[in-house]
Amino acid sequence: xxxxxxxxxFDLDGTxxxxxxxxxxxxxxxxxxxxxxxxxWRIHRKIGMSGGLFANMLLRETAxxxxxxxxxxxxxRHADAFNRQHAQGSVQPLPGARELLAYLTxxxxxxxxxxxxxxxxAAPNLAALGVDPATVPVIxxxxxxxxxxxxxxxxxxxxxxxxxxxxxxxxxxxxxDMLAAQRARALGVGVLCGGYGHAELQQSGAFRVYEDxxxxxxxxxxxxxxD
Amino acid sequence: xxxxxxxxxFDLDGTxxxxxxxxxxxxxxxxxxxxxxxxxWRIHRKIGMSGGLFANMLLRETAxxxxxxxxxxxxxRHADAFNRQHAQGSVQPLPGARELLAYLTxxxxxxxxxxxxxxxxAAPNLAALGVDPATVPVIxxxxxxxxxxxxxxxxxxxxxxxxxxxxxxxxxxxxxDMLAAQRARALGVGVLCGGYGHAELQQSGAFRVYEDxxxxxxxxxxxxxxD
Numbered sequence: 001x002x003x004x005x006x007x008x009x010f011d012l013d014g015t016x017x018x019x020x021x022x023x024x025x026x027x028x029x030x031x032x033x034x035x036x037x038x039x040x041w042r043i044h045r046k047i048g049m050s051g052g053l054f055a056n057m058l059l060r061e062t063a064x065x066x067x068x069x070x071x072x073x074x075x076x077r078h079a080d081a082f083n084r085q086h087a088q089g090s091v092q093p094l095p096g097a098r099e100l101l102a103y104l105t106x107x108x109x110x111x112x113x114x115x116x117x118x119x120x121x122a123a124p125n126l127a128a129l130g131v132d133p134a135t136v137p138v139i140x141x142x143x144x145x146x147x148x149x150x151x152x153x154x155x156x157x158x159x160x161x162x163x164x165x166x167x168x169x170x171x172x173x174x175x176x177d178m179l180a181a182q183r184a185r186a187l188g189v190g191v192l193c194g195g196y197g198h199a200e201l202q203q204s205g206a207f208r209v210y211e212d213x214x215x216x217x218x219x220x221x222x223x224x225x226x227d
Numbered sequence: 228x229x230x231x232x233x234x235x236x237f238d239l240d241g242t243x244x245x246x247x248x249x250x251x252x253x254x255x256x257x258x259x260x261x262x263x264x265x266x267x268w269r270i271h272r273k274i275g276m277s278g279g280l281f282a283n284m285l286l287r288e289t290a291x292x293x294x295x296x297x298x299x300x301x302x303x304r305h306a307d308a309f310n311r312q313h314a315q316g317s318v319q320p321l322p323g324a325r326e327l328l329a330y331l332t333x334x335x336x337x338x339x340x341x342x343x344x345x346x347x348x349a350a351p352n353l354a355a356l357g358v359d360p361a362t363v364p365v366i367x368x369x370x371x372x373x374x375x376x377x378x379x380x381x382x383x384x385x386x387x388x389x390x391x392x393x394x395x396x397x398x399x400x401x402x403x404d405m406l407a408a409q410r411a412r413a414l415g416v417g418v419l420c421g422g423y424g425h426a427e428l429q430q431s432g433a434f435r436v437y438e439d440x441x442x443x444x445x446x447x448x449x450x451x452x453x454d
Contacts, residue, residue, distance in 0.1 A: 021267045024248055040248045041422045094266060195268040197424025
């Protein structure tokens with residue numbers, strides 16, 4: 001009996017969009033503004049988790065009091081700082097991102113986007129990719145109860161495509177994507193363009209790791225789409 | 228015959244100072260300004276090399292013409308963007324950095340700083356650490372012919388301390404520090420606080436890896452300073 005992976009479920013920031021480092025420093029600015037002292041690399045290693053989980057974990061690690069008002073202020077400060085970077089034009093699609101999505105479409109391979117971010121920060125990224133959320137399934141943190149590393153975002157994306165999650169590939173740049181992929185029983189494919197190391201992605205379950213979308217597209221017959 | 232490692236030779240940015248991500252986005256801004264299109268994670272993976280080597284490699288990878296004028300403009304744009312971040316107060320010593328240096332001094336263990344940067348960008352970092360270059364050996368890129376991954380900076384630091392490089396530890400956050408340590412026949416100790424992964428540092432020769440200076444200080448009897 002033939003069995004092929006039939007759908008691509010993409011993370012957005014760090015996987016299709018070159019925005020991780022800007023997000024990291026936007027969180028740094030937000031946390032500094034709240035008097036939360038934390039090293040930048042630790043923020044980087046938490047990026048891509050659910051925003052709420054991320055803030056909870058940071059505040060827990062720094063032993064500060066967590067209040068809903070403080071979390072709201074953090075989220076707002078982060079969004080302001082990130083959107084300032086975006087307005088300067090420093091946030092762009094990663095090499096090969098648009099080409100990879102166009103290739104999948106041309107091959108009738110279903111694909112979707114599943115991001116731990118909210119639509120307010122995802123919208124400009126989708127526009128930069130030329131992705132119209134009216135025609136492409138885009139699952140954001142607004143639509144599920146738990147974001148990554150819970151599997152909900154990818155499960156919702158597969159459901160919206162009408163595909164079996166167990167025959168789907170999850171493409172992501174972070175450890176949280178790879179853990180969520182395993183928890184969903186999808187197959188995880190890592191990309192280095194979010195700044196995690198190769199071994200970090202493999203150790204969290206990536207069955208294959210590429211540099212970026214362009215590198216994945218060059219090697220796509222290694223993982224899918226064989227005809 | 229007893230043999231102990233007797234000196235600590237430190238990298239600066241990413242090892243004692245939490246400045247790598249700010250340097251990365253400062254280089255991104257400088258390269259954008261020159262019309263050089265390169266993903267941010269690739270800049271991160273080159274940080275800590277000799278600035279000239281770094282710029283040469285980026286320009287080679289992007290197949291642009293390399294002129295001395297363009298390199299000068301890149302260096303100036305980077306320094307301007309980085310110093311803007313510094314002026315905002317976002318660049319601070321890493322946890323435990325000051326305490327580790329104070330501990331070494333209290334134990335009469337010689338230490339020095341060896342950075343691929345120039346004194347113009349290193350000076351505010353040294354001030355933040357409370358290090359006075361008049362009393363502590365600080366080797367910058369201005370003083371050697373080749374910066375990392377060449378071993379010159381660490382060799383010069385050991386010479387200035389009057390210690391044998393083969394009985395010295397090199398503490399750094401980047402692959403380039405670990406390669407330079409091996410080329411100098413020192414022993415490399417990696418720290419994760421520059422954002423490289425654990426395996427990347429081990430694979431480039433770190434014989435031990437800690438999270439940051441505070442973590443190294445907590446475990447210092449693993450690598451040195453046994454009494």
